Amino acid sequence: MSARVPLPRWVDVALLPVLNVVLAFLIGGLIVLSVGQNPLDAVGYMIYGAFGYGSGFGYTLYYTTDFIFAGLAVSLAFHAGMFNIGPEGQAYVAGLGVIIVALMFNGLHWALMFPLMIIAGGLFGAFWAFIPGYLQAKRGSHIVITTILFNFIAISLMGYVITKILKPAGVDSDESAPIQAISRVPQLREFLALFKNSPVNLTFLLAIVALFFVYWLVWRTKFGYAMRTLGRNPTAARYAGISSSRMIMTTMALSGALAAMVAVNNVGGVQGRLILNFVAGAGFVGVAVAFMGKAHPVGVALASLLFGALYQGGQELAFSMPGITREMIVTIQALVILFTGAMGDMLRIPLEKLFARWQRPAGGG
């Protein structure tokens, strides 16, 4: 029973996160300054790169797609009280599922291939997340640790599969055989000239659907209700007859399936083949995104867009300001997690004081 005057909801869900992000960027700016670069220029380049021109924006959306899926994966598990740090590995393994069906039915029209990829990828991703879920449910193994370890194992596993099994003879680079153009997830540029040369593809729309699906699932269904109950108070869940073991395993599987869509986006939509380490950290960004978005679809959507812009803008930045390397982006990302996630309440107390001042007369001590 916190007796502090609660903040109006809009402040809670909108203002606070925004202020935190601003704070993160300020610090980031200082760091940029500290290495003798001009933060304002930097921001300028970033914004231009992210939204300034068609293909740039396309790239932004392409990254956003990845982050939405990874973010939703983490969010979903989080509502059931689990911290899934494994989307990276889950997406990586899902790539295997995608490429298997893709090569099996190579040449099939994408309209048929797309769903196949979603299913196959989803299954693989779900499986990779299910195991930690199972270990948590049945053996009580700490899910944070197990998912992290599964990321490592995924790297070895996929490394082997790609270099030793999928890699066709006569190809130097470590990658699978390519998927035929017809079977690939179509690029949006084929419909919208705006996105020319950018990799954003149909999977982006799938991500939008996923956002609504997760909101519906978490807040509008019995399953979601059970999930949130378990997440908030496991004892009450047991009291309510909600099977925690079943919930944990199902939720983790779903979470993995969501992460798997990152593979559909990249393997099926962008590279059109399975390459080493194609996830490239998107899974970890998902963790940041989920916490920034308060595990809520709307929040996740906004956070993903922000990070998408960060990535694409950062590329532009690194391109135009050689003094700033790609790591700067990781740093800003870290600051964002820190301020919106862990230190999210830093500004809350002052804000509450502010609002309390208004409400005194109304609230009546």
Next chain:
Amino acid sequence: MQYFNDLVLILDSTVRLAVPLILACLAGLYSERSGIVDIGLEGKLLGAAFAAAAMAAVSGSPWLGLLAGIGVALCMSAIHGIASINLKGDQTISGVALNFLAAGLTTFLGQSWFHRGGFTPQLSADQRFNPITLPFADQVKDVPVLGGLYSELISGHNILTYVAFIAVPVTAFVLFKTRFGLRLRAVGENPKALDTAGISVTGLRYKALVITAVLVGTGGTYLSIAQSAGFNNNMSAGRGYIALAALIFAKWKPWPALLVCLLFGFLDAMQFRLQGIKFPVIGEVPVQAIQALPYILTIILLAGFIGRAVAPKASGIPYTKER
């Protein structure tokens, strides 16, 4: 005899590989016993490794390097403390953030300072912690068995290695035989009990974080200026997480922690030897399988052996005076 020597050599590299794990694991032990989960160990290792290497490179003294390493770990602990103790933020998130922060900043600063893509300059022998030969090591070298053990296994490690191994009994003593230890264990189990007894929970947790920082800082330093000669991107390579896993097996106890860390070290040491060897029946095992072995074993142990590990009750829960 040949096998015996091989064994000694494997154990020798086991020790080398286990040191950072031991230090990180003990570090985690202090903070988790005080009720603060520290996923950030990984980042602290990395940050410390960078600072140590950078400082050693600039100042030329490994000791200043060690100080710098610990210093950075302290700063990161401070952030973690402010976030999770004062602001009552989520400790796991804060830890994850620190890991990202370290990964980004080390390379970023390294690049802008040394212009070697985040690498620090190669360190010369006198900028590093070098193996020290214990007295008589050479004399007894040829004494069968014991001589070999002493000169190879016990002697000939760098100072930090010995620090790591001494830290274990010290921790055990502090934890179970001293007032501080009693309070530390209490604050991790039921902080309110301490608060009502008039002891500052915050103060105690910060103390724990300081010890954590010193240990993990030393661990990071070991990585960059004792085990190798310079820093490079992400050189902590997941050791922080492994240390956490080890801590869980060890059920938050010092001696078991030592054993588990040595086990991991051993697995790592073995995998270099196992590579390319043709096993009976199975034939040659793909290197990836061998490399994943430690992780897989970790999971099997987590699941099978220890099953549900009971963490300190209050760990992960920020302490708020208002109930």
Next chain:
Amino acid sequence: MATQTSSKQRLETAAALAPAIELRGINKHFGAVHANRDIDLIVRRGTVHGIVGENGAGKSTLMSILYGFYTADSGEILVNGKPQTITDSRHALALGIGMVHQHFMLVENFSVLENVVLGAEDSPLLAKTLNHARAQLKRLATDYGLEVDPDAIIEDLSVGQQQRVEILKALYRGAEILILDEPTGVLTPAEADHLFRILRTLRDEGKTILLITHKLREIMAITDEVSVMRQGAMVKTLVTAETSPPELAEAMVGRRVLLRVEKGPAAPGKVMLEVQNLVVTDDFGIPRIKDVSFSVRAGEIVGIAGVSGNGQSELLESISGMRDQLLGSVMLNGQPLSLQGDDGAHRARLAGLAHVPEDRQRMGLVTVFQEWENSILGYHHEYGSGPGLDIAKAKAEAKERIAKFDIRPANSDLKTANFSGGNQQKIVLAREMEGNPDVLIVGQPTRGVDIGAIEFIHNQIIKMRDAGKAILLVSVELDEIRSLSDRILVLFDGHIVGEADPATADEGELGLLMAGVTKDGHAPDAGPGTVPAHETLIEKNLTQMSPQDNKDKSGLDE
């Protein structure tokens, strides 16, 4: 009675000395909540001073201020006549003020000894401190009858014993003034009597005691003076000997309240709930329910009495499907009920069994949920066909219940944590009763709930009975058991050691059964028990069994 005169004397002698504690104009806000307003209070040296008041009246807050756990917004505190600003608990301890909290402040997996010394260690190394403390405990044990095995681990101790550890903690720190916040909330009268005897000894040693309780009987039994609080303010302070329970009750609630429950005779129907040879273990695999059998008929209330920690929780949890049973069977309406697995509770509900858990915060509610979300907890699958959750329906029903059970504030979208304890209990009650079950299992329905709410809750339970439901009531409040039940079963150390008829049985008899002393006068295997009291209301009933004394002692600290 004899005590009263002595009480008068004490007050007179005390009047001469400076009061042990004097509070002047204490104010405390928690944000909007004005928990204490202009409190004046005088506590005389060497007396037992009671404080009563409804939930949220501000009792605990006031004590916490006195103990330096919170700091007052304004007002001054005088200890032994000297003004003091008590900054923290440590300071309070230094001034000789010790507190036994409403919720124990013990480290569960520490030994008694470790808990006692925690925070009061006199050297950086433990060994010395522990030896010193061991000696101290021996002394205190003999002086005040505070026997506890210093090496026992807290979680293995009965609640009564844990409380003794709390008192020992205070005394070990040399407390002269002892504050107890609802100490008997979890004790049976018998255990309470033992506690009271300890308190008396302490008082006779010249120590001052502040006692917070909801139970007027206890106020009458032990205090010299009593202060009444309402809505954060101090209503009045009375000399116990010159007041009466009804007067106090009225002062607390601000209106007349019935202290007795009006209920007609029961009309038992067919057996609805039948429990056979039930064996249940706790989380550590230790059997807590050992071969228990009983049955509950439609239209009757069966009360399970017992000292807490004798298996009540395990019994409730196993029958309601929250805890796997080792052996035995539960029949509901003639049908065997399979409760194994972590969704047993679901099957139980489907079969028509509702459960009001003993700990609403931990089990019965998700406090961060909105009220309407909690009013479907356990029944959510009934809202909406298909996967969707019919939120409209849920909210509508929630509103009805709020009206019907007079839940305040009447806002189904409010976060449940923001409801007071009594209202939270009503939310649970409403949910479980409105599900129209055949069998209702109720655990500690009024724990920590104030007199006003108690009255309402009791009446609801009677209504259910009269509606022909089978009701199993488990409570450590003997008064409650007696006033509600049609049959009483006594649970001791996992066995049902006897049955009593509330009409005829008196507290002494029950007290004995609860202590494990069966009619033929021998105690079964050791378990948490008690020593009969002497000067209390139930004195007369106990005199004839004083030969049991030592036997019970043996059963005291196993």
Next chain:
Amino acid sequence: YDGGGKFDKSFNEAAYNGAEMYKKETGGTYGEFEITNDAQREQALRQFASRGYSPIVTPGYNFVTALQAVAPEFPDLHFVILDAVVDLPNVRSVLFKEQEGSYLVGMLAAMKSESGTIGVIPAFNLDLLEAFACGYKQGAHAARPDIKVLETYIGSGFDAFNDPAKATEVAKSQLDQGADVLYQVAGGAGAGVLQAAADAGKWGIGVDSNQNYLHPGNVLTSMTKRVDVATYNAFMDEKNGKWTAGVLNLGLAEDGVGAAFDDNNKALITPEMTAAVDKARADIVAGTLKVHDFREDKACPV
């Protein structure tokens, strides 16, 4: 530059040095970019192209797909890809015969070895790295049929290029097993190998760039792969209008690879070693000695 990062102490860095060399000599300028994920390859190429950069040098076969996509869009610009072949009119593909250079250092290692055991340490089992290792083994056996060559990978993925701590450990384990000359094929992590060898008073062999200077006296030699020269040439040719497309296959003959001799390792190399190496080089150049390329059949004769 490729994922390994610009300063990987070898491949990418060499390209960078080449560019720098060009900059110094001609005062010409160049743009650069480090990619962080696959999607950026195409993007970066296009950005350079659209800003009219030419030639555009892409190190590493991972750029093949991207280049195939982008090069046709800018027919009047010139591209260079190292370590791979892209058959387009405006692309110059530069291949290196790493096996040949490795063959020479292999011989040196074998002749230098006192224990009769030497080692090679690739970052992980990547065909390209295998080619190095395989050439090394051939050279070693040629120089000394009874030689024992240990091969141990550091890791299982690209991050292995960045784990000198582990590399050190691997090196130590090989030293423990009696190896006294270690050939590192591990980019940034390689530093750890050379370090370990130096610490143990044994010898390491550098790769890609000349690394003899790292531990004078303890780096036997370096298998130089003149990516820098290739890059430099590309820039110069463009400048002097001598640009040619097609495949360049740089081996010993073209001085695209080789064994580095300088003051730092003069003392380590005996005349007969020099003699043997010179002979082998001559034979290879003359084509009388053929060094097998692992990449052809994914197998190594020895």
